[in-house]
Structure formats: C-alpha cells, structure tokens
Amino acid sequence: MSVIYLLLSLSILVAVIFFVAFIFAVKNGQYDDSYTPSVRMLFEDELVKEKPKTLKKSKLTNQE
Amino acid sequence: MESSTCFHCGDLSDSSTIFFDEKTFCCQGCKTVYEIFSENDLTCYYDLQSAPGTTPKDIQGKYDFLSQQNIIDKLVEFDDGKSQIATLYIPQIHCSSCIWILENLNKLNSHISNSQVDFGKKTVRLQYNSQNFSLKEAVILLSSIGYEPYISLEDFSTGKTQVNRSLIYKLGIAGFAFGNVMFLSFPEYFEVKEFWLDQYKPFFRWLMFAFSLPVVFYSSQDYYISAYKGLRAKVLNIDVPIALGIIVLFLRSTFDIIFDHGSGFFDSLTGLLFFLLLGKFFQQRTYSFLSFERDYKSYFPIAITKISKAGQEHPIQVYDIKKGDRLLIRNEELIPVDGVLIKGRAKIDYSFVTGESDAVSKISGDKLFAGGKQTSGSIEMEALKSVEQSYLTQLWGNDVFNKVKEDGFTTLTNLISKRFTIVVLSIAFISTAFWLFVDSSKALNVFTSVLIIACPCAIALAAPFTLGNILRIFGKHKFYLKNATVIEQLAAIDTIIFDKTGTITSNKQSxxxxxxxxxxxxxxxxxxxxxxxxxxxxxxxxxxxxxxxxxxxxxxxxxxxxxxxxxxxxxxxxxxxxxxxxxxxxxxxxxxxxxxxxxxxxxxxxxxxxNSYRKGLSQLFNKLKKNYDLAILSGDNEGEMENLKKLLPARTKLLFNQKPDDKLEYIKHHQSEGAKVLMIGDGLNDAGALAQSNVGIALSENVNVFSPACDAILDAERFNSLSDFINLSKSAIKIVKWAFVLSFMYNVVGVSFAVTGRLEPVVAAILMPLSSISIVVFTTIATNLTARKLK
Missing domain, CATH: 3.40.1110.10 (Calcium-transporting ATPase, cytoplasmic domain N)
Structure with a gap:
C-alpha cells in the first residue's frame, strides 16, 4: 500500500507545478493588467486578412 | 453613411466640413489622420468602433525637450544602445480601436518593434530602435494620429515605479494551501474507519502541517504587523483577535498532531486566511487609471524653452529654471514659475488653479503666476522664482499634505473589534477558570477552542465586501473613490462645503x-x-x-x-x-x-x-439642507452673493475672497468644533482644503485629465446625485452593521461549542466557511438591492 506515498507525492507535485506557474505568471506581470488582453485576443484575425507579414505579436520580455 | 458627424472623431461637423473618400470630416486634422491610416491599411480602426478618434493638436516645437539626453534618460525604462523601451501615458485611450491602432504602430513606422497598451492605466509601452528613431519622433508620431502622450514633471521624479504584487502572492499561496489541506482532511471529516487510511493518518497530518507553514509565516504577515502596531498604539484593532486566532490555531493544531489528539485545525486556518485575503483583494482593487495623489507635479511640464542672452532658444528642465531666466511660453503651454511678462499678448487660463475658465489678459510688465496656461500665441517672460518657491507650489509645503488621512479615523470594524476582543478574552478566561475546577485536563482545550472559534473572520469580511461592492457601484455611476474607508467617512459627514467657481458654476459662458x-x-x-x-x-x-x-x-x-x-x-x-x-x-x-x-x-x-450655475443646483441644496450644514467658499468677490442667496436655501453660509490658505483654515476651524467636513472643489487652489477636509471630492469635467489630490473624483455630470451618493454610503454602513449581527450569531453558536469543550475540527471547518460565505452573500445582495435606488 506504499503506493499511496507515490500517488500523494505525484498529486502534490502536480499542484506545486501549477503553483509555480502561477507565481511566474504574477512575476511576469500577467496580473497587472486584467483588461487589455481580453480585447487584444480579438484582434489577431483582422490583421491576417490585411497584411500577414506584420503579424508579429511577440510577448514582451520583461526587463526588470 | 452619417452625413453630419465626423467620420474620425464623431464631432458634429459644421460649415467647414471636408469631404474625402466619400466620408465627412470636421477638420483638416481628422482628415489627415484618416489619410495616414488608409495609406497604411489601418482603416480597420474605424470598423472596431465608430468614430473612435480624437483631433490631433498642433504641437509644433512642443516636444523639442525630448531631444535632450538627460530628459530621455529619465523617461526611458530600458536602453541598451540599440533599442529603448518607454511607457507613455495617453489620456485619450478609451476604446478597443485605441488599443488596436496603438498596438499596430509598427505599421506606421517600422522602427517601432513593439507596442503594448495597458487599457486600465491608459499607457502604451513602446519598444523602438533607438539608432534610427527617437523618443521625440515616437511622441510626434503619436500626436499626429491624435494620441498625444501626456508628459509631466511627475514622470521625471518618480522614475521607474515598482508594482507591489505581494497581496496576489499571499492570496495565491493561501488558496493553494487551502485547497490541498481540504483535500487531505477529507478522510478525517468522514471518520472513515479504514485500516489503510488510519495507517497513513500521521503522514496526512504532517503534510497538512507543511502546507500551512507558508500561510502562517508568509500570507498572514500583514495581520501580525498590523496587530503589533495597533497594540503599540494601545488600540485593539480587528487584526489583534485575527492574529491571535491564527497563532492559537497553528500552535494548537501542531500540538494536536504531535500528541495525536486529533487532526488539528489546518483546514480552518488556511481557509480563514484565504477568505480574509480575498476580502482584502476585493477591497483593494480600485481605479488604476485615476490618480488621487496628484500635486502640482502632474500638471507641470517637464521642460520649457529658455531664451539665452544671445537670443537662442533651447529647452531646459523645469527644475533648472533660475531667477532671471528668460522663458518662451508657447500657445497651450503651462507657466511653470512665477514671473513677469516681457513680450507678447498673454491670455492666461488659470482654470487648473482656480477652476475659473475665463482667460485673463495680461500686458507686458504684469506678474504671471505659475500654473496658468497661455492661450493665445507665444509670450516671453522672466522667471522671478524657482519652481518650488512659486506661489502655487508653496501650498504643498503645508503639513496637511504629509498627513495620511486614514490614520486619524477609526473604522467601524475597529470600533467593534475593541469591545469584541475584550468580550472574547473574558469568555476565554472565565471558561478556562471554570474548567480548571471541573476538569483541569480540558481547560487548555477550552481556552484555545474559544480563541479559535471566536476568530472574527466574518466580522473582518463584512466591511471589505460591503464597501468594496459599493465602491464598484459608485464607479459605475462615475463617482470614483480612493478607497473603501472614504465610504465610512462620507457616511459620517455633517457639513458640506462647496467651492464656487467651476464647482457649482459650470464652465460654460456666463x-x-x-x-x-x-x-x-x-x-x-x-x-x-x-x-x-x-x-x-x-x-x-x-x-x-x-x-x-x-x-x-x-x-x-x-x-x-x-x-x-x-x-x-x-x-x-x-x-x-x-x-x-x-x-x-x-x-x-x-x-x-x-x-x-x-x-x-x-x-x-x-x-x-x-455665473451660470449647474442645472439642479437649487434642488440639490434643498435636499441637502435638512441634514447638513452647507457653506460656499469662493476665491472671487461678493459679486454673486445676491444671485446665490436667491438660488440657495437661507441657512447656507457664503464666504468670499477666500485664498487657498483661508479655505484650509476655515475647514480646520470647523473640524476643531467637531464638524465632519465634506469639501467639494475642482481647482488646484482647493487642494489644501480637499486635503484638510474629512472627505475631499474633486469635481471634474473630464475624469481622466486634471484633478487635484483628493479622496474621490466625481464626474461633473453626476453632481446632482451627490445626496444620493451620501445616502447610499449611509445605507452601506447599515448593511455592515447587520452583517456584524449575523456574524455574532455564528460566534455565539461556535463559542457555545467551545466553552463546553466539544469543538471538533469538523465543526470549525464547517462553521468558519459557512459564516464567511453567508456574510459575503448577504452583503453582496443587500448592497445591490440598495444601489438600485441610484439612477
């Protein structure tokens, strides 16, 4: 029954992975602006129609 | 196709309508912007929102100072010699079209590699190639499409601000721990008598202990600090019983699992913190696009054109202006220092300072005061003082501006908590004493149980959720408060003082x-x-x-x-x-x-x-006169006294010829007599009065642009609803009180378990979230119902 140790540690590992992802998300400033991204995600398609070459919406790298 | 409104900005176009590309434009500027967009395949701008634009202003020479390296250094966040990153504040950002066009700046100029808009803060973050392109060119490009950035002295002194995200971290950690601990405590809740689960009980418990550690030592830091500060100031604030509860919960639970008394209260502990921090988070979120801390720095330009003895013009920083310098003030530029007019026809608009919109004419030799805006052509002036010593800026030397208003105010929650803490502690001691005689083995158990169950989670949540919700409702009605405490202060108001010019008068023609x-x-x-x-x-x-x-x-x-x-x-x-x-x-x-x-x-x-007064002024005053002392403080002469007397209720006090300092002193005097003063003003000359008053409301025709430091910003068109806003604040306080009653009932139930020594972890784990959630539900429903009265 020591499999429970394995299962528990796996489940906690998964939880911790998500937790770390959350911390990184906050650190990268993803929680600073909770409105603009919701509008931005609707734009990309219209850009493709017009001029595909400028479709370069790379994520800003965080310089701090 | 609309024929009467401008395709670009939506303004009504009159005789000077321009027809272009089968569309109408109100002016050449709007047409030019349209041309720029259509040449670059950016007309999508007009599909997202109809008439989203603003007319570009003439900015000839205005941004010359941006070619100066020392000024660029202050504004640019990142510079590696090849590319630079700068964040610019653009008040015009108002719709999705704005976001779209500003994030596609690279189509207008290929040297801009990236631009990202923060809609809430109304800023755009530009990354550009600094070898072929400059900040000045970027600003000019933005201005040419109607998005002129606003660069003020404030950008100069603050530099790079660090965002404080600790609350989100703390909340995240508490939520993470809460979920996992709940999950681990399930077997214990149902008391599953199963061999293997019993076998692994200690393991489960120690895992819970591990999860609770970051919550106790990191997430709840603020409560310990606040409780410690409160105790040092001999105040029993709400954080004292909370901090006590957290510590007792943690110690008792740890002992329980060490000596195998039970599973401990880790679920309640983490849940408590999660809910408390959620309340804090809910209350803290305010309006990032508004600034309530503005002083003259956010009005003043960062640089100004100096004319050297040889007659050459070059931009200098405002802080570098010395007495005797000759300055060139262009049309629409702000006068940064007190001085004497030397050349040109000055027509100075002092509306930032006094709220008076009529421009004042000055002739050569007249004194000019800092804060005025030149409105007709260029003038030359000689500086008489430096920026900090100017008449207007000196006002900020007053102590009022260094005082934190909230410090002197006891919130309702802390008022309750004082008595609450004393009652809880006495119950804890009395019941412990009782059990010492009856069954001493239970005494410690009872003592800790009382402190655990009485931990005022629901009480601490009542105010943040009620007031946080009211804050949002006010925001929807264009009344923006700095924080939730303002609502409590607003509900306690008994005297209302209005500024005259620009506040009760409208800025329109007299x-x-x-x-x-x-x-x-x-x-x-x-x-x-x-x-x-x-x-x-x-x-x-x-x-x-x-x-x-x-x-x-x-x-x-x-x-x-x-x-x-x-x-x-x-x-x-x-x-x-x-x-x-x-x-x-x-x-x-x-x-x-x-x-x-x-x-x-x-x-x-x-x-x-x-003066032409705002519509509905009379009705508003008549509504307010029943419950409040009303007064009007004006910087002008008594000219309007008769007119005002006719318009306003008889008991309204009218005071004229009030200097900024006089207004401040008047409020101070009333406060010393015990009055709770609400000041409503609009100009920078009211800044002192707004800071001194219990609640200072800045009235603003355009909430995004200018308003002095204050507790709340009210959109001028909602001026008539002022009494409704105050009434709603009072209702909010009533709701908080009812929520207190509700949470006391939960406490009575909980304490009755605790004093009899029967507090099981599962009872605590049910009672605690139940009380918290029902309080949240109650306050949300109650506030939304009362807010329906607001039109």
Missing part, C-alpha cells in the same frame, strides 16, 4: 442682463466696436454676447487700466467700465460684476454678469 435706458442703434454699433478693441475678459464676454453689428473704424480708442475703455466715432463718444469711470458716483456698492455704459457722458445703464 450670462449678462442689461438694465437701464435702451440704446439706439448707433449706440449699439459704437458699443460693440469699442468692445472689439479691448482685451479685458469682461469686454470679451460682453462682446461675444452682443449681437453682430457693422464694423466701423473708431476715431479714438483709449483703455484706462483698471477702470474702463472709451471709444469715439465722429460726434459720439462712449464710456464703458466701472461706475466711477462713467460718472455714476452714487451707485450702491455693486455686488455683481457689472459693466456700466455712458453715451456722450450721459449715463445709460449697466450690463450685469451672472
């Missing part, structure tokens, strides 16, 4: 009436033409109000400074000005601003000026 003998047509023509020559604000206003007449050449025109003007045409002469000037000496001291007229030395009559 009106004038004529009394006296009627004027002949020839006289009217002469009057109008005499006024044409004068630059005095009253002459300008009167000129605009009079009907159009033929233009005639005057044979003689004289302006007597401070008295009036005189015009002659053929045989007729006309005098316009003060009563004395036109030879009317027996006139009773005029209360209203008036202009007297005499024709051929015979007195004719006078034009009397009235």
């Amino acid at each position: 009106t004038a009436t004529y009394e006296g003998d009627s004027l002949s047509i020839a006289e009217e023509v002469l009057l109008k033409n005499t006024l044409r020559g004068s630059n005095h604000p009253l002459s300008r206003t009167l000129y605009d109000l009079l009907e159009e007449n033929d233009i005639i050449m005057l044979d003689q025109f004289e302006e007597h400074v401070g008295q009036g003007i005189q015009g002659m045409h053929q045989q007729d002469s006309m005098k316009i000005g003060s009563a004395n000037f036109v030879g009317r000496t027996n006139e009773a001291a005029a209360l209203n601003t008036s202009v007297h007229i005499s024709s051929n030395d015979a007195y004719k009559g006078k034009y009397t000026f009235y």
